[in-house]
Amino acid sequence: MRIIKKLFMQLFLTIISIILISGLPELIMNKNVSMYFQKIKVVLFDVIHLNEMTYMNQGKQRLFLDDIWSPYLYSLTILFGALAIAFCMAQLLTWCTLIMPMFIRRAVKNILTFLESLPDLLVFALVQMAIVLIFKKTGILVSNVASLGAEDRIYIVPIVCLMILPFVYFYKMMILLSEEELGKSYVEMSLAKGMRRIYVLIVHVTRNTSEGIFHFSKSVLWFMISNLLLVEVIFNIHGITHYMYSDFRPEMLAACLILLVIPFFLLYALFEWTIIRLSRRGELI
Amino acid sequence: MIRSSKFWVGLTILSVFIFSSFGFALFYDSDVRQVQLLYDDDKNLIGGAPFEPSLMFPLGTDPLGYDISQKVLQGAKFTLLAVIAIGVFRVLFSFIVAIPFAFYLPEKIRKGLDQLLSSFYFIPLTIIAVFILSPIIREQLSAEGEEFFLYTFTERIGLEVIILTLLVVPLLGSMIGNMMASVLKEEFIEGARLLGASRWRVFTKHVIPHMLPKLVIVWCQQCVQVLIIFTHLGYFKLFFGGTDIDFNPMMADPPKSLSNEWSGLVGNYYIQIHANPYIALGPIIMFGIAIYAFQLIGEGFQDHLQTRHYKKEKRDRMSGTQNPVNEQRMSFDFVHKRGA
Numbered sequence: 128m129r130i131i132k133k134l135f136m137q138l139f140l141t142i143i144s145i146i147l148i149s150g151l152p153e154l155i156m157n158k159n160v161s162m163y164f165q166k167i168k169v170v171l172f173d174v175i176h177l178n179e180m181t182y183m184n185q186g187k188q189r190l191f192l193d194d195i196w197s198p199y200l201y202s203l204t205i206l207f208g209a210l211a212i213a214f215c216m217a218q219l220l221t222w223c224t225l226i227m228p229m230f231i232r233r234a235v236k237n238i239l240t241f242l243e244s245l246p247d248l249l250v251f252a253l254v255q256m257a258i259v260l261i262f263k264k265t266g267i268l269v270s271n272v273a274s275l276g277a278e279d280r281i282y283i284v285p286i287v288c289l290m291i292l293p294f295v296y297f298y299k300m301m302i303l304l305s306e307e308e309l310g311k312s313y314v315e316m317s318l319a320k321g322m323r324r325i326y327v328l329i330v331h332v333t334r335n336t337s338e339g340i341f342h343f344s345k346s347v348l349w350f351m352i353s354n355l356l357l358v359e360v361i362f363n364i365h366g367i368t369h370y371m372y373s374d375f376r377p378e379m380l381a382a383c384l385i386l387l388v389i390p391f392f393l394l395y396a397l398f399e400w401t402i403i404r405l406s407r408r409g410e411l412i
Numbered sequence: 413m414i415r416s417s418k419f420w421v422g423l424t425i426l427s428v429f430i431f432s433s434f435g436f437a438l439f440y441d442s443d444v445r446q447v448q449l450l451y452d453d454d455k456n457l458i459g460g461a462p463f464e465p466s467l468m469f470p471l472g473t474d475p476l477g478y479d480i481s482q483k484v485l486q487g488a489k490f491t492l493l494a495v496i497a498i499g500v501f502r503v504l505f506s507f508i509v510a511i512p513f514a515f516y517l518p519e520k521i522r523k524g525l526d527q528l529l530s531s532f533y534f535i536p537l538t539i540i541a542v543f544i545l546s547p548i549i550r551e552q553l554s555a556e557g558e559e560f561f562l563y564t565f566t567e568r569i570g571l572e573v574i575i576l577t578l579l580v581v582p583l584l585g586s587m588i589g590n591m592m593a594s595v596l597k598e599e600f601i602e603g604a605r606l607l608g609a610s611r612w613r614v615f616t617k618h619v620i621p622h623m624l625p626k627l628v629i630v631w632c633q634q635c636v637q638v639l640i641i642f643t644h645l646g647y648f649k650l651f652f653g654g655t656d657i658d659f660n661p662m663m664a665d666p667p668k669s670l671s672n673e674w675s676g677l678v679g680n681y682y683i684q685i686h687a688n689p690y691i692a693l694g695p696i697i698m699f700g701i702a703i704y705a706f707q708l709i710g711e712g713f714q715d716h717l718q719t720r721h722y723k724k725e726k727r728d729r730m731s732g733t734q735n736p737v738n739e740q741r742m743s744f745d746f747v748h749k750r751g752a
Binding site: 133136137138140141144145148149151152155156158240241243244245246247248249252255256259345346348349352353354356357360361368371372375377380384388391392 | 527528530531532533534535536537538539540542543544546547548562571636639640643644647648678682685686689692693696697699700703704706707708711
């Protein structure tokens with residue numbers, strides 16, 4: 128019960144800070160503090176009465192909630208898909224890497240440091256160019272490079288773009304954490320008992336590193352939401368951040384960000400709750 | 413003395429960029445050469461702008477014939493110095509915020525505050541920065557049809573630095589605060605307190621020497637983050653120091669950066685990605701190199717911290733890490749006397 132109360136508090140604070148921040152452009156434009164508070168009042172009113180909020184679409188006033196659901200789900204699919212694929216691939220490759228000999232591991236780590244420093248814009252540009260190049264050479268269009276409108280949905284390209292860097296981050300973090308874990312004495316003990324190395328890795332080491340990875344994944348997600356805006360603008364995808372960017376009003380910014388944050392917030396709350404439960408059980412035993 | 417070669421490689425890359433950029437301004441007055449048509453020795457036309465990358469133009473030229481490598485060289489000092497400054501401000505400011513957080517708040521309140529501040533993990537930085545910075549940086553059109561900026565040049569730079577700093581202070585402050593609190597829990601702090609050390613003495617003699625090396629690593633990470641945000645802002649045509657927008661309804665020029673700083677180059681040339689990929693990629697690759705340099709500095713410094721007590725490295729075959737440092741002994745070293 129106390130956990131639930133705390134989570135609500137946290138969600139409430141997130142929403143409040145989003146609203147406070149979204150009023151800032153107004154403050155900067157008018158250099159007037161009272162205008163800022165007026166704007167915040169307007170934003171707050173709009174967020175509370177979200178079902179009555181309107182926006183301009185091709186010169187017509189339309190209800191915000193009527194139009195937002197399908198782009199919203201589309202954006203969420205892309206984000207969740209990219210996050211899940213990046214995580215699973217990184218986990219599998221970590222297992223593969225850790226049973227390799229030492230010099231390969233060190234090479235992998237050096238390559239990862241290099242890959243980590245690729246700016247995301249460069250990754251998007253390279254993906255774009257690669258698709259065009261493949262099309263020119265073989266005539267096979269892997270996927271559309273840009274969607275043509277609100278109805279045209281592309282999935283592969285944005286997911287691949289969003290996935291590459293988080294994959295590298297996860298991979299590197301997992302290797303570092305697992306190597307630290309492998310140095311502990313219980314691993315030596317279980318190896319001495321004759322357990323297979325791969326079994327110790329998958330069952331024990333992974334379980335013990337999972338909490339660190341979970342906390343790390345928050346900052347990866349933070350990075351991915353920023354990237355989502357970039358991907359949607361570059362590939363002309365009509366997702367939720369595209370609406371946000373083309374409208375550019377504080378109300379829209381606040382409403383879209385809140386919508387985007389809630390599912391991830393719930394997901395993380397669920398994970399955290401499970402981790403607390405599991406670790407408590409461990410203590411009792 | 414730092415022995416890690418990674419550290420020195422990174423530092424060399426950065427200083428070469430910055431010093432050559434200043435040298436370029438000093439000796440050549442930052443004069444970017446423009447070559448629109450190229451002739452061979454017999455006065456035959458052999459090409460026109462844009463040129464592909466070659467020995468003569470290492471990064472090619474843009475469609476107007478300006479040499480991109482020289483533009484990059486001219487802009488390096490603005491971008492890199494801004495990044496370093498923002499990184500320093502972020503760490504410094506968060507460190508100041510973290511002091512009362514670690515010293516004066518009781519454990520329970522600190523944990524709660526930490527939980528609340530972690531809600532900032534869900535507020536994506538680029539999106540907020542794009543929204544807040546665009547009224548500052550974009551040139552506006554007044555009712556009389558005149559172009560103007562809302563703020564002067566120095567105000568624009570100052571505000572951009574302040575905003576990019578303040579947006580991360582809640583997260584970074586709580587992170588540094590937790591690091592500091594875990595230093596305060598060490599046994600030697602208790603020992604110092606028992607011997608009668610004041611808070612100030614504990615802070616200057618024990619906490620600062622323990623925190624400084626960690627802060628260097630945090631600073632490198634922050635610089636990387638700032639560089640990435642600069643590429644994003646560049647793509648959204650928000651250039652450091654102001655975006656010059658042409659409001660001419662007929663044949664408007666594309667938005668221009670006031671100096672040739674790198675995010676401006678990224679924003680201006682990204683549109684060329686399909687026609688002349690090398691024009692678009694050049695500045696972004698420069699960003700990549702700068703990020704790699706910061707990354708190398710951070711990693712090299714971390715290696716240095718882990719191995720500074722050893723004459724010769726011994727590697728554990730199973731885990732691949734160095735033998736664990738003997739924590740007990742380390743805690744009683746005088747950290748401010750040992751070379752960082």
